[in-house]
Amino acid sequence: MEFDPMSRLIVISNRVSAPKGQSGAQGGLAVAFQAALREYRGIWFGWSGEPTDEFTGQINFQRSEGVTTATVDLEAQDIDEYYNGYANRTLWPLFHYRIDLAEFERGFEDGYQRVNERFADTVRPLIEQDDVVWVQDYHMIPLGHELRKRGCNNRMGFFLHIPWPPRRLLSSLPHAAELVTTLLAYDVIGFHTDEWLEAFRDYVTLDLGATMSEDGTIHLGDRSVKAIACPIGIDTKEFVEAATSTSARLTYRRMRDSADGRDLIVGVDRLDYSKGLEERFLGYERFLVDHPEQRKEVFLLQIAPPSRGEVGSYQRIRATLDALSGRINGAYADIDWVPIRYVNQGFPRHVLAGIYRAARIGLVTPLRDGMNLVAKEYVAAQDPEDPGVLILSRFAGAAEQMKDAVLVNPYSAEEMSDAIVQALAMPKDERIRRWRALMDGIEEKDVLWWRRRFTQELMGDDDSLAVAEQDKGA
Known part of the structure; x- marks a missing residue:
């Protein structure tokens, strides 16, 4: 026809x-x-x-x-x-x-x-x-x-x-x-x-x-x-505008104030076993174990709104993550620092855009994903003059397009720990180069x-x- x-x-x-x-x-x-x-x-x-x-x-x-x-x-x-x-x-x-x-x-x-x-x-x-x-x-x-x-x-x-x-x-x-x-x-x-x-x-x-x-x-x-x-x-133009909106700037300042000079690592995922959240927490814990000098210099904010609560496997993953985040915080927290902020609720896109912009690292590590638009949103929200670093699972569909991210095997706690170290130490010129290549891709194929x-x-x-x-x- x-x-x-x-x-x-x-x-x-x-x-x-x-x-x-x-x-x-x-x-x-x-x-x-x-x-x-x-x-x-x-x-x-x-x-x-x-x-x-x-x-x-x-x-x-x-x-x-x-x-x-x-x-x-x-x-x-x-x-x-x-x-x-x-x-x-x-x-x-x-x-x-x-x-x-x-x-x-x-x-x-x-x-x-x-x-x-x-x-x-x-x-x-x-x-x-x-x-x-x-x-x-x-x-x-x-x-x-x-x-x-x-x-x-x-x-x-x-x-x-x-x-x-x-x-x-x-x-x-x-x-x-x-x-x-x-x-x-x-x-x-x-x-x-x-x-x-x-x-x-x-x-x-x-x-x-x-x-x-x-x-x-x-x-x-x-x-x-x-x-x-x-x-x-993603709607790249719209998300860039959201990241520089008044509400996003307020969120950005709020996150910077609460970070108190520490580097923010952010993960945003629907609460689902395919997103690799348990493996992410374990990889982050490996980073805390291998690099004790970094412990109070960073924190992980994991936003994971619940979904499909009627399905037993989703109830189990929520219970697992509740226990795991509690154990890690109990083992490594200090009186003025908590390693994981684990939040079970969703936020509007302009708020997320401000959080992404404040984050030194975007941690997107699904075990398997059709695409994963959080990876693209994180890149679109960055400050072009001082962008953060995207750490991305090799098993996300987005990895096929986003080869300038730091690609990791989400099943390997060691590899995830090494990637966090690499991202934190990455020079600004390399961060800008990687970000520009990623941004070109998401602008071209929005x-x-x-x-x-x-x-x-x-x-x-x-x-x-x-x-x-x-x-x-x-």
Whole structure:
């Protein structure tokens, strides 16, 4: 289908983020979608986040700042089996290489399929003939297939925001072949990195018997699908502005005052076992043990807002970190110094920007991550004249783009300790050189570039990247 400038864009995701105005804090992904929806007169459809006694398919429409959202409520059983169950207790751990935590229950799989069918039934009447559909993430892998079954012949794309596991690991999932085959209902499939893209190609060619053209198009039966690597970025310009805003400057001064001359090391992560927080604490403890002369010269601020508290593995990681931070502080703290400030709450983006700017080191050490935008936000928030140092896990998707960070193996406490020493001792000229190279990358491939890159493939719009460059320069 050739791109029709009158086509609408229908974005479908598990959750929907309505515009919050100038004062509201929103993630870069929401900002990117809202800009696309305004440009293409589209609709953003998904779960409201609210429960209902009985699923009726009733849609709640809202329009704000030129963006139309359409949400539905889900039954408690749907939430338990589809969201807490198959999405977050089966697919999430498996796709993050934690097969030891994955729970394979038929009820979860049935609920996941049922909710995707309900979403397809509900959203199908909203999709007009010339619309283009863009489905987001692991919650909705089979949605495109279900829409095809309901007569939807529109161009459809799917983007995976988490890693894609190696084929042998994926083969442990019951009915993996059937699930992956449903992905081929889409016309374009996007991944953050070449590693995840290659893992997907390995599975579909070796396990499903698909063939691949020189341009990367995958063929199976009557389906031809383009799979691409398309790394997401942040709204770099907006985050730089946030880091120099009045509220960010106040936060910066507050952090500097509380540091009392010490160097701040910061980590900001959702409370999740994939983020490597236990290993991070142990690496930082190794630094304290190996370098006692540095103990009262630094402190670690770890911000870790809780998530998915209904899932047992998340309850366990929280208990582990509570105990570990308490043990480290008990062992090494002094009357005027605490080595770890561990905070279980989230903060607005402008506050985080001020904290990042005050931090000498950004410690971003996930065990496995689809991308990790905290790494990019930390870089964007730095003072160009005196930037901090990013320490980044080799296993974050961002490491493929951010090679001028200090890259570490997050499983190695020694390597993490050495990286902290290297970052603290790094001369200013080297810090500036590394920061400039990192900043060039996140400015060039920001969230607008990502959105335009994907929609170019999906809509066949040859001008989309050029428009993205114009938008960036405006």
